[in-house]
Amino acid sequence: MTQRNGKAATLSRRAKWMLTAAVIGAVSVPVDMVPPAAAQSYRFTQVEIEGNQRVAGETILSYAGIGRGQNISAAELNDAYQRIVASGLFETVEIVPRGSTLVVKVSEYPTINVINIEGNRALKDEDLQNIIQSRSRRVYSPALAEADAATIATAYEQTGRISATVTPKIIRRSENRVDLVFEVAESKVVEVERISFVGNRSFSERRLRRALQTKQAGLLRMFVRSDTFIADRIEFDKQVLRDFYASRGFIDFEVLSVNSELTRERDAFLITFNIREGQPFRFGEITASSDLSEVDPEAFEQAIRIREGQGYSPQAVENTIARLERLAIQKGLDFIRIDPQVTRNDRDLTLDVDFRVVRGPRIFVERIDIEGNATTLDRVVRRQFRTVEGDPFNPREIRETAERIRALGFFRKADVEAREGTSPGQVIVDVDVEEQPTGSLNFGLSYSASSGPGAALSFSERNFLGRGQHLNFSVNTGADNAVSRFRFAEPAFLGRNVRFAFDASYAVSDDQDDELYKTHRIRLQPSLEFPISENGRLELRYTLEEDRLYDYTGESNIIAAEAEENALIASKLGYTYSYDTRTTGLNPNAGIVFRFSQDFAGLGGDSEYIETTALLGGQTRVWNEEVTLRAELEGGALHMLSGNSRVTNRYTLNGKMRGFQPNGLGPRDPAEDDGEALGGNMFAVARFEAEFPVGLPEEYGITGGLFADFGTVWSLDNTDNGRVDDDFNLRSAVGVSIFWTTPIGPLRFNFAAPLMKEDYDEEQTFDLTISTRF
CATH class of the missing domain: 3.10.20.310 (membrane protein fhac)
Known part of the structure; x- marks a missing residue:
């Protein structure tokens, strides 16, 4: 410890020297006149304390441990000195024997006036102040200051500045006060x-x-x-x-x-x-067995999804254990555990797995204690548990619960541990969390070749009022359009595993198809979503929307007729079934996603139709996982039950097929002279893609890709007496992509060349987008 503008603090060397001199002086008589024992012992009838201001004399005596009238040796006198120094309350300590009086002179440590941190640029003052223990208006401690300096240095190590040094110094002030300064030399990031x-x-x-x-x-x-x-x-x-x-x-x-x-x-x-590395193993024979009379092994074996010949994966075994334990609960079997017995076959590099259904110990959950959640309500954490107080204890379920709590994103740290309860057959589950900010306010600017410059403002809160609810409000504006959206979601509606969401939006635009018409749309949509299988979910929704098409100035008879209807109100019920194995599948290199949606309009309102869309996508990695292959098939159909569809509701393949401008393919009216895009009641598209390294260093985050898209938009309710071509005319495009992973997000540069197109289609050979990889 060093100091500035003041006398350097000295602790033990000077004090020990004075103590030694005092002891020698106290016994500086001829040795032959005093017995050896008398030369090594002292007796004090009184003790005087000098220099103490805040610390009481009785406290100092208690540290010294010297009683009046008792014989003590020079070694015991030195021990008393060491105990006073070890108290950490004094800057200097002197013990001087004066005949029968023991004089203890102390100089107390000063009080900290202010704490300053100098030289720091990478880390803020307030962040460093929060991690140190020294505080203003408290007694200064050199040991604590050194520990704080080490803590600050460790914080810099966490940012990669392993050579950073921190030196604590003091500046003497009046009235026995000091300013504590931590001088930081940050060094460069390693x-x-x-x-x-x-x-x-x-x-x-x-x-x-x-x-x-x-x-x-x-x-x-x-x-x-x-x-x-x-x-x-x-x-x-x-x-x-x-x-x-x-x-x-x-x-x-x-x-x-x-x-x-x-x-x-x-x-x-x-x-x-x-x-x-070792050798890769595959699953061999997969069986289920049990010695329990109430267990039917065949029923458990039928629930196993692992098949012989698949690559071995511990996650696949864990998923199977969870599935079989859930089956046991459904059958009313308590305290059932699944014990996988693995047999290794080195000759053919396979692992036989026998899932043994056994009886576990009779242990119950006595209590679930939650600490650290200052904002988040207890019930938000508790609903991540599949068990409640009084249920049988399942260690695997506790581990999965911890993962679910961490996945919420509400906590910087989440520890879930079990300890022995008040009796041997009970356990207490402790949940210790540390909250983190869950809200964000974002501003942004953008530019698009089709809509010009724009601005965006959004507010998002993922844990609204500590209830685990999601709240989002956003406004996006362009040169000629604006979209406002409000969304609220309750992930545990009525305490069930049901997600309730309410979505409201308002969109206006006057740049549709080269500013030939204006639109506005208001939409309200409540929905419920819940799981129906391990990988499947179902969403039920109701949508009420008003759609206006007005101020048309073009030449299309079809759009002109649609604009005369002005505002149309649609009231519809819909559902979406989704099946996704990308995160829970048995193969870490492959996954599929399937979505099927339908909306039925006609529950009041002006429109009656059925809209159906479907998507099937898959991904896998090949060639030692160096190349990623993706394929997507997507289609949709808008079937009008009465009246004709409108250009604002028909499909355009915008964002679904590369190589063409927005509204650049499909039926047009008129077809010649850059006619106006009409869209279509049906669409189909197939996208195929390969992503691979391009030889650049991996740290650049740049990979390449090849793609081929096939698709089209067709079918109209009104073809103006057959004048407009709405046949199934297939389009295709191929190209290359550059993927670049950046701090602002994954960017994708597409260079496309249409191979199959109609004469009136509008091409787009380059576009830059945010990458939405499968």
Whole structure:
């Protein structure tokens, strides 16, 4: 500890020297005149305390432990001195024997006046003030100040500035006060220059680096925090590698060592993972068995989704255990546990798994205690539990509950642990959470080639009033259009696993098809969504909307007739069934998504129709997971029960097919001279895509892609007596894509060339979008 503008503080050296001198002086008589024992012992009839201001003399005596009239040795006198110093209350301590009087002179530590942090730029004062323990108007402690300096240095290490130094200093003030100053030398961020692997045969370094949280420094290093060296993150990455290989059947995988070396310039690290992959295993024979009389093993075996020959995955085993335990509950079997017995077959590299249905211990959940949720209501956390007080205790269910609580995104930390209850057959589940901000206010500017400059304002709260509800309000404006939207969602409607949402929007535009007409639309939509299977969900909704088409100035007889209707009100019921295995499937490299929707309009209002849409998509990785293949099939049909459809309700394939401008393909009226886009009552599109590395360093976040789109829009209720071509005319386009992962989001550059088109279609060879990869 150093100080500025004041005398340096001295603690033990001077005090020990004075104590030694005092003891020598007290016994400075000829040795032959005093017995040896008398030369080493003292007796004090009184003790005087000098220099204390805040600390009472009795307190100092209690630290010293010296009683009046008792014999003490020089060693015991030194021990008394050490105890007073160890109290941490005094800057200097002197013990001077004066005959039968013991004089204790102390100088108390000063009081902290203010605490300042100097030299910090990367971390804010208020953030650092919150992590130190020294406080203004408290007694200054050198040991505590040193500990605070180490804490600040650790905070800088977490940002990658491992060479940062923090020096605590004091400035003497009047009335025994000091200013405590932490002088920070931040140093430069130490980046990760290179991540390499030794021992990998099945997967390339590029693929393994994509799985790690630590990244190599790239072009956008000033914005990316994951490319800074943080020692704790390396430990996390080791576990990530284990999970990566285990999910692909490499059950013998090991991280033998991790070497982190500084470069010669000491501004970057070279990290090398030394690994042993082992051999990939597949599932062998899959069975279910039990010795319990009330259990039918065949019923449990039929519920298993794992099949022989699939790549082994611990997640697949966990999913099966959860499914079988839920089946046991449905059958009214309590305290049932699934114990997987794995038999290893090294000859054919398979693992036989027998899911044993056994009786578990009779342990009940006595109580669930929740702490740390200052804003979030208890019920928001409790509804993540599938068990309540009094239910049988299931350790696996507690682990899954912890994951669900973390997935809420409301908490910076969420720990769920079980401890012994008031009796051996009961447990108490403790939930300790630390909340984090859940609201955001965003401003943005944009520019589009079709609609010009625009601005956006949005407010979002993911934990409204601590109830776990979602609230969002946004306004997006362009040169000639504006969209306002309000959305509210309750994820546990009436305490059930049912999501209630209310969506309201208002949109106006006067740039449709080169400003030939104006539109406005008001929509109100309440909905309910709930799971119906492990991967399936069903949404039920009601929609009330008003659609206006007015101020038409074009030449199309079809649109002119539609504009005469002015405002139309649609009242409709609808549903959407979705099936998604991308996050819960057994194959970590593949997944499918399927959505089927229908809306029935005619419950009042002016429109009567049935609208049906469907989407089927799939993704897989090939060639040692270096290349990602995606395919999507999508279609829709608008069937009018009365009247004709309107251009504002028909399909246009905008955003669904590349190579064509917005409203650039489909029936037009008239077809010649850049006619006006009409859209169609039906559409179909098939999109195929491959994404692959392009040879650039992985840390740049740039990959390439090839795509081919096939699709069209057709069918009209009114073709103006056959003058407009609304036949099924297939279009196609091919092209290349550049994917760039940036701090503002994944960007996608598409360069397309239409192969099949009509003469009146409008092409678009380039577009830039936010990437929405499968």
